[in-house]
Amino acid sequence: MKESEIVDMISRKLAPYILLFGLYLISFGHLSPGGGFQGGVVLASAVILLCLSKGVTQVQKLFPTEKISLLETSAFFLFLLIGIVGLLAGKFFLENFLPLGEAGEVPSGGFIFFLNIIIGLKVGAGISLICFYFFREK
Amino acid sequence: MTETILILLIILGILSLEFKDLLNAVICLAIFSLLCSLLFYYLHAPDVAIAEAAVGAGVATVIFVLTINKTRRKEEVEEEE
């Protein structure tokens, strides 16, 4: 692939802000538009942007395929674990077990915040993996 | 407003199905997704608008372009016998 100076520069400067925006969408998902899936896709799009400019072998030194795959599978078990903690607290499966805060603030959602973080990591890892395999396919 | 965006969407859909160059068709599909997300925002669905903008204009376009890179770019002329 031919190297382009402009694409290289812009993507290196832009990728950290895209990652930050993805984290914002995930962590404020229960108060404003956004949520786990949307934030995860935005996280993955930052990784794809780096792949487009630097090449996939460089990016895989930063995000190794094995670790991303491990994250993608272990996030599912973390999700189940949070559901079972609700069961252990004497309530139903996937029921809130944390104290609720003031309406309109971040802790007002109880455990929804943690569920959003787990879903965001899983979706980001999954879509990054799909794009890694599409890039590497010769 | 809704009708205007829908007419633009139909025009972009026809364009992306009729281009012989597949790369042009995929770029038209990305603009189609962006207009879709504008329409969702106008119809009071900001959640769906963010998802459509991130998925349709970001990830789907990259996957399509990579596939075209690995296969061929021009649509073949069908030869009826």
Added chain:
Amino acid sequence: MIAGYLIIGLFILGIWGMVKKDNLIKKVIALNIFNSSIVIFFIYLGSRTGSTAPIMERGIKDIVDPLPQALMLTAIVIGISLTALALSFIIKIYRRHKTLSIYKIQKKSEHE
């Protein structure tokens, strides 16, 4: 009222592309248009019940129906997975037959 007919036109455009187009990637593009038309239809039906986005704040009333929005979020997720799967199949088909035209693939497989 006119918007409903326009959405049905988009729906028919998607079906026509999936049936009539010869190239495999064009078929996947038509599938995407088809998917989007269904999402637009549901969001349009849900948006007629109110005039504010369904985001919880103090003193907010007359919100639109949030249930179709949640359903269509799932539909978008399924759409992107379907696109990725279809495109990976198309790469495999191209390696085997060296063409993307469904007509030529059919003719070739009749010879074998």
